Amino acid sequence: MKRKLIAAIGVAGMLVSIAACGDDDKKDDGAKGGDAKSLTVWLTVDAQKNWPDLVKAADDAIVAKHPGLKISHEYYGWPDKNAKLDAVLATDKAPDVVEMGNTEMLAYSVKGAFAEIDPSKFDNSSAWLDGLKASVTYDGKTYGVPYYAGGRVATWRKDIAAEAGVSATPKTYTELTADLDKIQEKKGDKFSAWYQPSRDWYAAMSYVYDAGGSIAKEDGGKFKANLSSPESLKGLNEYKNILGKYMHGDKTKDEADRPIVYGQGKSALIFGAGWEGGTAATPENDKVGKLADKIENFVMPGPSGKAMPVFLGGSDLAVPVKSKAQALAAEWINAFTGTQGQKGLIAKQNLPNNKTDLAPLKSDPKTAVPATAAESSWFVPMAPGWGQVEKAKVLQDMLQAIGTGKKSVEQAAKDADAAIDKVINTK
Template sequence: MKRKLIAAIGVATMIVGVAACGSNGDSGKSSASSITVWLTVDAQHNWPELVKAADDAIIAKHPGLKVKHEYYAWPDKNAKLDAVLATDNAPDVVEMGNTEMVPYMAEGAFAEVDPSKFDNSGAWLDGLKQSVMYDGKTYGVPYYAAARIATWRKDVAAAAGVSAAPKSWTELTGDLDKIQAKEGAKFSAWYQPSRDWYAAMSFVYDAGGAIAKQDGGQWKASLEDPAAIQGLNAWKAIEAKYMHGDLTKDESDRYIVYGQGKSAMMYAPGWEAPSAADPKFDKTGGKLKDNLVNFVLPGPSGKNMPVFLGGSDLAIPSKSKAQDLAAEWINDFTNTKGQQVLMGKGNLPNNNTQLATLESDPASAVTAEAAKISWFVPTAPGWGTVEKAKTLQDMLQAIATGKKSVEQAAKDADSAIDKVINVKN
């Protein structure tokens, strides 16, 4: 799930080095009569019963405790959080998009937590586990995840003589070649917006590259490395051969474009294809609903394409006056039973143990398989600035439109990233 990162944290005076939640002795115990939990509207609209169950569980252990909730839309949450963290009225629990965590952790805005206090922490998904860790310490708890999968139209594939979803990169490109030849130059065999950096960086990581690497406590951009260049060239070839839409677009309206019926395949979070098939967006006369087939995207490396795991984490602000109760509520909300509720809503769980149970369900097997190999953004103090500057998006657009070679675009992006990646926001 793509989350907009608002990097202006405003927490320079944040207390650093707070004791981990659940520390030994009674020093971490709180006498608070209430806790305040900030969640996004996703929880309010889609799984309010889970919120109530967590409230009921902690109140049963602490009779008289009141749990207050505030819900925010994603674009509004961080601006509000930045403002309140500068005061003494911080919430006790806050939901964060997983790429939003890094600058807050770097500034000491969140309290350290003890992973052993939370269910399934030993099996947290790698892509989410990385998002709650900074400098070897843990500052949050994974909440839920979503993975990217490939979806294509079996009717379009069949018309081109393709009867089954591909299992290898060679099969995939061969099938797309047939589809492209059958449908013509104005059709996108694979609709892949150039500014979708989540997809493009999957090619980089598939080739053994990375956006940046850590060395001696410092981060250095590595898009110029041979492996990263190899991945970018593989991505560029896809754009050139199969993407015949607007090469300056991002992925925000991909499902709407896909619903117009001028493309065969897309690589996107699992919710996008069903959304495209919604009658509001399906302009194919209803052909999408029964013709969408999901499959794990094979990578050029011969392995499944590593995916960016979007999702949410839960963190405890350092200024919370009830950190122990906040940790209890988070565990009640994200424990095994809670993850089961989230899975029933179409989400991926935060751990590999429960993820394995999804593999036997045809409705979720593809997403579960795709999530096994994942990557995450550099957990560097200045990563928020990199995202805000849209450095990767601009690099990719320059490559796709031919304004820069892969090598020059990567060099320019590395230079821009290196200027800010080690600087706290």
């Protein structure tokens, strides 16, 4: 999954058109359109480039049940997808199936863009991964189907660890920090034993959730920011300690170019998406030489004594409320993401959308680390105004203030809570 999920915020322009027909369609629960003659499926280029055979298999399965059905596909890149989707959702030519990044689902669900679906009609829905299930659920209703997942793992340089006398990946947080101390002492203060960009809120919030905190809490149908709670502050203070001890790079940066920096050999450890180490080791990024042979992934241990809870990225599939073929769209989604589809996605080095298929991967050395890491996950608050929080980069700015020392942890968290509370309940 060599792309970054983008929070969906540009849906205002389609509201009037959707509202005009949204209520009746949603009561339908996706049952209409079973006799439609055509189906339009929008997926990202990931499917087009990496598993077109799985797309074809789903097509063939549905056409076999509905002879004469015409299925067409459109593929788009992540950067321009939402603008294209917003434009078409404001017309009567909406596609029948759309792929969404899991952080994109909420804003569209809040605005009534997607049809409600019945989870019981989809394979393994009772075992959907927590982070993906949360992304398709809003106000107690389900508006999408998890497609595949991607967790976060620790990646470090075996050769650098060995230089410092460390021969095995750490299993506990105490071992991790002790190993990093040895590496930092060996390499000097111009080297980052752990390259951790301050503004990387995915990593920082893992510390918050590991400590029992959260970004926000729901009470009586309303959300309230929770970064100033004792638990959240504990996690943020430990995150600050990590930045101070091991991160000797630019503390105003985010994680966007982390694989490139890691490929330059300026750090021993990163904590990011499972694909980042591999991207750092590509010919264009590897300035170390044979980096692929020198890196190793492991499950990041948390200060709590358990595996660090990770943000679970991934994709979902949804049926636009304006689709005229909702029943067929649901059938296609189940053919694509169901039991057989998940086998194909796993074979393409993706994590499955459910715990049942995830379990065997934990015992396979090739997949054990990402599969185990994905078991413990967190997700963003499913609040109507969450998209505005992301747009304003409240968490990133808080973390930069903490990392650079511009604000104390307590003041930065207090200011972030105030900013979050202004918009988190706003539709």
